[in-house]
Every structure is written in C-alpha cells, then in structure tokens.
Amino acid sequence: xxxxxxxxxxxxxxxxxxxxxxxxxxxxxxxxxxxxxxxxxxxxxxxxxxxxxxxxxxxxxxxxxxxxxxxxxxxxxxxxxxxxxxxxxxxxxxxxxxxxxxxxxxxxxxxxxxxxxxxxxxxxxxxxxxxxxxxxxxxxxxxxxxxxxxxxxxxxxxxxxxxxxxxxxxxxxxxxxxxxxxxxxxxxxxxxxxxxxxxxxxxxxxxxxxxxxxxxxxxxxxxxxxxxxxxxxxxxxxxxxxxxxxxxxxxxxxxxxxxxxxxxxxxxxxxxxxxxxxxxxxxxxxxxxxxxxxxxxxxxxxxxxxxxxxxxxxxxxxxxxxxxxxxxxxxxxxxxxxxxxxxxxxxxxxxxxxxxxxxxxxxxxxxxxxxxxxxxxxx
Amino acid sequence: xxxxxxxxxxxxxxxxxxxxxxxxxxxxxxxxxxxxxxxxxxxxxxxxxxxxxxxxxxxxxxxxxxxxxxxxxxxxxxxxxxxxxxxxxxxxxxxxxxxxxxxxxxxxxxxxxxxxxxxxxxxxxxxxxxxxxxxxxxxxxxxxxxxxxxxxxxxxxxxxxxxxxxxxxxxxxxxxxxxxxxxxxxxxxxxxxxxxxxxxxxxxxxxxxxxxxxxxxxxxxxxxxxxxxxxxxxxxxxxxxxxxxxxxxxxxxxxxxxxxxxxxxxxxxxxxxxxxxxxxxxxxxxxxxxxxxxxxxxxxxxxxxxxxxxxxxxxxxxxxxxxxxxxxxxxxxxxxxxxxxxxxxxxxxxxxxxxxxxxxxxxxxxxxxxxxxxxxxxxxxxxxxxxxxxxxxxxxxxxxxxxxxxxxxxxxxxxxxxxxx
Numbered sequence: 001x002x003x004x005x006x007x008x009x010x011x012x013x014x015x016x017x018x019x020x021x022x023x024x025x026x027x028x029x030x031x032x033x034x035x036x037x038x039x040x041x042x043x044x045x046x047x048x049x050x051x052x053x054x055x056x057x058x059x060x061x062x063x064x065x066x067x068x069x070x071x072x073x074x075x076x077x078x079x080x081x082x083x084x085x086x087x088x089x090x091x092x093x094x095x096x097x098x099x100x101x102x103x104x105x106x107x108x109x110x111x112x113x114x115x116x117x118x119x120x121x122x123x124x125x126x127x128x129x130x131x132x133x134x135x136x137x138x139x140x141x142x143x144x145x146x147x148x149x150x151x152x153x154x155x156x157x158x159x160x161x162x163x164x165x166x167x168x169x170x171x172x173x174x175x176x177x178x179x180x181x182x183x184x185x186x187x188x189x190x191x192x193x194x195x196x197x198x199x200x201x202x203x204x205x206x207x208x209x210x211x212x213x214x215x216x217x218x219x220x221x222x223x224x225x226x227x228x229x230x231x232x233x234x235x236x237x238x239x240x241x242x243x244x245x246x247x248x249x250x251x252x253x254x255x256x257x258x259x260x261x262x263x264x265x266x267x268x269x270x271x272x273x274x275x276x277x278x279x280x281x282x283x284x285x286x287x288x289x290x291x292x293x294x295x296x297x298x299x300x301x302x303x304x305x306x307x308x309x310x311x312x313x314x315x316x317x318x319x320x321x322x323x324x325x326x327x328x329x330x331x332x333x334x335x336x337x338x339x340x341x342x343x344x345x346x347x348x349x350x351x352x353x354x355x356x357x358x359x360x361x362x363x364x365x366x367x368x369x370x371x372x373x374x375x376x377x378x379x
Numbered sequence: 380x381x382x383x384x385x386x387x388x389x390x391x392x393x394x395x396x397x398x399x400x401x402x403x404x405x406x407x408x409x410x411x412x413x414x415x416x417x418x419x420x421x422x423x424x425x426x427x428x429x430x431x432x433x434x435x436x437x438x439x440x441x442x443x444x445x446x447x448x449x450x451x452x453x454x455x456x457x458x459x460x461x462x463x464x465x466x467x468x469x470x471x472x473x474x475x476x477x478x479x480x481x482x483x484x485x486x487x488x489x490x491x492x493x494x495x496x497x498x499x500x501x502x503x504x505x506x507x508x509x510x511x512x513x514x515x516x517x518x519x520x521x522x523x524x525x526x527x528x529x530x531x532x533x534x535x536x537x538x539x540x541x542x543x544x545x546x547x548x549x550x551x552x553x554x555x556x557x558x559x560x561x562x563x564x565x566x567x568x569x570x571x572x573x574x575x576x577x578x579x580x581x582x583x584x585x586x587x588x589x590x591x592x593x594x595x596x597x598x599x600x601x602x603x604x605x606x607x608x609x610x611x612x613x614x615x616x617x618x619x620x621x622x623x624x625x626x627x628x629x630x631x632x633x634x635x636x637x638x639x640x641x642x643x644x645x646x647x648x649x650x651x652x653x654x655x656x657x658x659x660x661x662x663x664x665x666x667x668x669x670x671x672x673x674x675x676x677x678x679x680x681x682x683x684x685x686x687x688x689x690x691x692x693x694x695x696x697x698x699x700x701x702x703x704x705x706x707x708x709x710x711x712x713x714x715x716x717x718x719x720x721x722x723x724x725x726x727x728x729x730x731x732x733x734x735x736x737x738x739x740x741x742x743x744x745x746x747x748x749x750x751x752x753x754x755x756x757x758x759x760x761x762x763x764x765x766x767x768x769x770x771x772x773x774x775x776x777x778x779x780x781x782x783x784x785x786x787x788x789x790x791x792x793x794x795x796x797x798x799x800x
Contacts, residue, residue, distance in 0.1 A: 026724035
C-alpha cells in the first residue's frame with residue numbers, strides 16, 4: 001500500500017499539477033467556454049429553448065394529443081399578440097399590413113416592407129415574432145411526426161427501431177435539439193481535455209524511474225518486479241482521481257446552462273436530432289457519456305503506461321503519444337462520444353468498439369508485464 | 380570530424396523523428412487525395428487558357444464567347460436530335476433533367492455536356508466581374524468587421540484606418556486589372572482553401588512539432604545522457620551550445636524542406652497549375668467564399684506561394700528560438716514540450732481578453748502563434764486584427780529581434796552557470 005501511495009505522490013508532484021491546471025484552463029477557454037457562456041446561442045435557439053421550458057412546465061415529459069391541442073391554442077394566442085403589436089403601429093397600417101398573416105406574406109422585395117420586417121425582427125427583436133415561425137413549424141412537425149421519423153430510416157433495422165419508438169410514443173417527448181446539440185458540442189472537447197490530462201500525467205510513470213535508474217534498485221529489492229504491477233494500480237487510481245475531479249468541475253460549470261428540467265425527457269424526440277437504439281432519457285445519456293469517458297481514460301492510461309515502459313527518452317514518448325492523441329481527438333471521439341447510440345451507427349458498434357479498446361489495452365499490458373517479469377537487467 | 384556533423388547525425392538517425400516525418404507525409408497525402416476527384420473538372424479551365432490565355436480583355440471575351448456559343452449550338456443540335464427541345468444555357472438543360480441524363484445520352488455526350496456546363500460557369504462569371512467590383516465597398520467591410528468583434532472607440536478607428544489604406548490598394552488593384560484573370564473558380568473548387576488552409580496549416584503544425592522536438596532534443600541531449608560533465612568541461616566547453624543551435628537550425632530546415640517538397644510536390648502533381656503560375660492571386664475567380672481574396676501587393680500565384688513558404692521558414696526559425704530558450708532553462712524535454720504548448724495556448728487566448736475599445740487588442744495579433752493560424756490570408760485583406768500592410772513582416776521582425784536578445788541573454792547565462800543536475 002505504501003508503495004502505491006508513494007507512486008501517487010510521484011504522479012501528483014507539484015510541478016505536474018500546476019501544468020495540468022494550466023492545460024485545463026487553456027483547453028477550457030479555447031474549446032469549451034463558448035458553449036457555456038453563450039447558451040442558448042443567439043436567436044432563434046433562445047426562443048426555442050424558452051418555448052420548450054414552458055412546454056416542460058405545462059405538459060411534463062411527453063406531449064400527448066390533449067396537450068397538443070393546448071399547444072395549438074398557445075400558438076393562436078401568440079398570433080393574436082403579434083396581431084395586436086402590428087395593429088398598434090402606425091407604419092404597418094400605412095403599409096397595409098393588418099395582421100400577422102399579412103406580415104408573413106408580405107413582399108420582402110419591396111424596400112419599405114423589408115425595412116419594417118428588419119425593424120421588428122432584427123432591430124427591436126420582438127420576442128413573439130421570433131417565436132411564432134417555430135411554433136408553427138413544431139405544430140406541423142408534430143402533426144406529421146410519423147412521416148418525419150420514418151424518413152430518417154435508411155435500412156430495415158433502423159426502420160424497425162423507429163417503428164418501435166413510434167409504438168411507444170417516445171417521439172412526443174418534450175426535448176429539444178438546442179439542448180442536446182449544446183451538450184454534444186461540450187462533451188467532445190471535455191473528453192479531449194480529460195484524455196489529454198490523463199495522458200500528460202501518466203506518461204512519465206515508468207520512464208521517470210527508468211531514466212534515473214531507480215528501477216535497478218527496485219527490481220533487486222524484496223518487492224522486486226511486483227512494483228511494475230503496483231505502478232499500474234497507482235496509474236489507474238491517479239487517472240480515476242483526475243477524471244473524477246474534472247467531471248466535478250465540468251458539471252458544476254454545465255449546471256449554469258440550466259438544462260436540468262429536461263433530464264427526465266426521452267432523447268428520441270422528433271424535436272431532437274438523435275434517434276437512439278435505446279430508450280434513454282437525457283440524464284441517462286449523460287451517464288452514458290460519463291461512463292464512456294471513464295472507459296476511454298482507463299484505456300489510454302494503460303496505453304500511456306505501455307508507451308512509458310517501452311520508450312527510453314522523453315522525445316520518444318512525445319513522438320509516440322502525439323500521433324495517438326491526435327488520432328483520438330480528431331477521429332476516435334467523433335465515433336465513440338459523438339451522438340452515442342445513434343442509429344446512424346450499426347446497432348452494436350459502440351459496445352463492440354469499447355470492448356475492443358479495453359481488450360487491446362489490457363492484453364497488451366499483460367503481455368508487457370509477462371515480458372518485464374523475465375527481462376534481464378542490463379546496464 | 381566536425382562536431383556539428385555529429386550533432387546533426389543525432390537528429391537524422393533518431394528513429395522517432397524519421398517515424399514522425401513519414402507519418403506526416405502520409406497524412407498530407409491523404410489531404411490531397413481526398414480532394415483529388417476534382418482534378419478532371421480543373422482540366423476544363425486549362426483547355427480554355429490554352430486557347431485564349433488567362434488574361435480577360437475584350438479580345439479574349441469575344442473569342443471565349445464564340446467558343447461558348449459554338450458549344451451551346453452543338454448542345455442544341457444534340458438535344459434536338461433526341462428530345463426536340465432547345466435550351467439557352469446548360470443550367471437550364473440540367474434544371475429540366477432532374478432525374479439524370481444517363482438514359483438519353485451516351486458517355487461521351489454526357490462528358491461534353493458536363494464540360495460545357497463548366498465553360499458556362501466561367502462565361503457567366505466573366506460577365507459579372509465589373510458589376511461585382513463596382514459594388515464592393517471596402518469601408519462597409521470594415522464596419523462589418525468592427526461589429527463582428529464588437530470593437531469600439533480607438534480600436535474601431537484603427538480598423539477603419541487599416542481599411543482606408545486597403546481601399547487605396549483596392550482601387551489600384553482594379554486599375555491594374557488584377558482581378559480580370561482566369562483562375563479555378565473558388566466557390567466551386569475551393570483550391571485556395573485546400574492549398575493554403577488545409578495543406579499549409581497541417582504542414583505548419585507538423586513543422587512546429589518537429590522543430591520543437593529537434594531543438595529540445597539537441598539542447599538537452601547532454602543532460603539527458605549524463606554527459607554534460609564531460610562535454611561542457613572540454614576546451615570547446617560551453618560554446619558547444621552554439622553548435623547545437625546551428626545543428627538544430629540545419630536539421631529543422633531539412634525536415635521542413637522534406638515535408639514541404641513532398642506535400643507541395645504531390646499537390647502540384649495532382650492538380651495542374653502549370654498554365655496559371657503567373658495569374659495574380661487577387662483574381663476575381665480566387666474567392667472561396669463570399670469575399671474575394673485580395674492581396675496588398677500585385678503578386679502572382681507563384682510569388683504568393685513562395686512568399687508563404689518564406690513566412691513558414693521564418694516562423695520555424697522563431698519557434699526554434701522560443702524552444703531553445705525554454706529548453707535551456709528546463710532540463711526535462713517532456714516539460715519543455717508541454718510548456719511550449721501552454722505558451723502557444725496562452726498567446727492565443729490571453730490577447731482576446733484585452734478591452735475591446737483600446738488598441739491593446741491588436742498587440743496580441745502580432746505573435747508568430749497568431750500569425751500561423753491563418754496562412755490562407757497572409758499578405759491579404761484578412762479581418763480586423765491582421766489587415767495591416769506589413770503585418771507579416773512586422774511580426775516576424777519584432778519577434779526575431781526579441782528572440783535574438785533573449786537568446787543571447789540565455790546563452791550568456793548558460794556560459795556562467797554552474798553545471799548541476
């Protein structure tokens with residue numbers, strides 16, 4: 001136990017911790033901060049978000065036919081409000097625009113009318129005029145929801161899955177793409193930051209001792225080569241600590257986006273852009289990404305340790321780790337974290353990829369340990 | 380044997396540097412191959428240039444018009460035969476055949492129609508040049524940039540001044556008829572972005588990675604291998620560090636040269652630019668998105684290319700300097716690399732925090748880190764922060780002086796330092 005504790009102390013030395021914090025600050029400002037500070041990003045996302053918060057309040061997790069009628073009534077109310085606004089302005093009357101219908105159908109090639117349109121929508125940003133087109137759109141989508149859902153299927157398996165969703169009426173879930181897309185855009189750089197941090201902290205684990213030739217002392221002591229295994233445990237523990245701390249930081253920052261009311265909504269909504277193989281709620285989806293990132297971190301902890309035990313100087317380690325990191329961030333994350341469980345992947349793609357990654361890293365580490373156990377010590 | 384050659388050997392025999400070089404070359408090739416499918420479309424322009432030259436003047440236009448009309452006539456004869464219809468343009472023809480034309484026409488004819496469609500695109504583009512350029516308002520662009528970044532006060536005025544200068548250049552450009560030259564249509568093929576954005580940017584990052592590794596590897600080699608007590612106590616002594624710098628520079632140039640030659644070589648073998656070397660880079664056709672690329676000087680494509688390569692090499696030298704100063708202070712190469720990356724990141728995010736109403740916001744633009752982020756708009760109108768006429772030269776100049784001073788101080792300090800681990 002003492003050895004593991006001391007190994008942890010070596011991993012979390014003050015210099016590395018300071019650099020780790022700096023790396024995280026930079027990654028945050030370069031890739032994460034934007035989706036946090038400007039959520040919902042401009043208009044109409046803001047209007048859509050507000051509309052869905054209201055729907056969630058009124059209808060709960062699903063919007064059934066009864067509630068849909070109420071949704072239509074809300075549309076009419078909003079239209080009346082727009083009518084009222086139009087009638088309250090004299091310049092509209094002069095242009096011959098009497099109600100919202102006229103406003104929508106007005107000829108925007110006409111310069112004067114275009115100016116009025118811009119004034120209402122872009123200059124004064126009257127809420128109801130931003131909201132109405134989307135309410136209309138969403139009523140239409142809800143009405144034709146079966147066709148909409150079916151049109152997304154491109155093969156038989158996807159078709160059966162969509163039919164299953166339609167049967168259970170999961171598509172009526174009150175959940176919006178604005179929230180989901182934002183989370184997806186956040187979790188990818190977060191995953192990259194976490195993996196980068198883990199790789200940075202774990203990579204020197206063996207080389208540090210090999211370079212100082214401490215391993216010769218270690219291997220001839222009573223503990224002997226078992227220390228190799230203990231370092232693996234220390235490394236995995238360290239990465240668990242790093243990942244957990246980073247998740248705590250991230251989710252406390254993410255909570256400022258105010259999306260908790262949607263946690264129990266099913267993600268297979270017609271208003272969302274993912275159709276999943278599973279009936280997940282948003283919070284379950286979040287758990288899933290967290291689990292995925294934990295698995296990825298342990299995998300790349302093991303790979304980093306493998307590289308560390310093979311390389312003989314730091315340049316070699318960087319030279320090997322850099323292409324691996326770039327491959328993970330640019331390609332792997334786009335398959336393993338992006339839109340997890342979506343039907344545009346084959347059904348068991350996700351499970352198999354994660355299992356394959358775990359197997360590869362564990363097996364290669366076991367092979368490395370077997371070799372290390374028998375290797376001669378040469379100076 | 381010369382000690383420098385031995386230093387140089389340390390780099391070129393390092394398997395990791397060679398491995399990375401090969402990996403990078405493969406990566407660059409995939410960027411090019413991913414876009415190589417447009418190769419045949421580009422041939423159409425080469426045919427046109429062979430017939431009429433790339434300069435657009437009255438003689439060329441009339442020649443080109445009769446060439447296009449002839450093609451259109453041939454198309455109509457062909458269509459009349461099969462469908463007894465007439466079209467005024469190829470796009471009209473395509474609009475009428477949404478479901479494909481494979482059933483009605485054979486392969487050769489489809490090829491002819493496709494080519495004529497491209498010729499037509501160039502023909503219409505030539506026709507709209509004067510119209511488009513009379514509508515370009517550089518000062519309006521300045522205001523757009525100001526509101527895009529929310530600049531105010533002093534900063535906004537600086538941007539206006541930049542664009543006022545550029546406005547003069549714009550009129551000169553139009554007077555020179557630099558815009559009236561044929562080039563691959565940007566909006567369709569995005570050749571400028573492919574070469575100067577995708578390829579250049581990945582080349583630049585690869586060169587940075589290699590130079591940082593090479594420089595820190597050489598600088599800290601003796602400390603890594605426990606030979607510092609021998610090498611630095613010889614007659615050559617601490618001056619050895621100067622040999623290390625020169626070896627780092629030579630081997631970085633070599634590595635950068637290999638990457639550039641293989642990358643650009645493959646690019647120009649895939650895409651045929653042989654007739655377009657001397658086309659001004661500010662050509663109207665060279666517009667990948669809604670705004671035309673306009674350079675500060677009257678540069679041809681090949682001049683622009685070499686100027687860009689020059690900036691890459693200059694930046695590479697700057698990065699060698701930066702890495703050397705870090706590596707001289709820190710003995711652990713792993714930490715050197717990470718600190719370099721952190722400095723890189725800090726130089727990108729800290730300047731953005733400057734107040735939006737003071738000129739301080741522009742200072743952050745004048746760093747090699749910011750410079751290399753946008754290689755496709757070097758020497759050009761390039762947004763609020765970098766549209767200064769001598770932006771590239773100033774950045775490289777200021778940093779060279781700065782790094783020379785810091786580097787000399789660092790070496791002097793090293794010469795007096797106690798050798799300790």
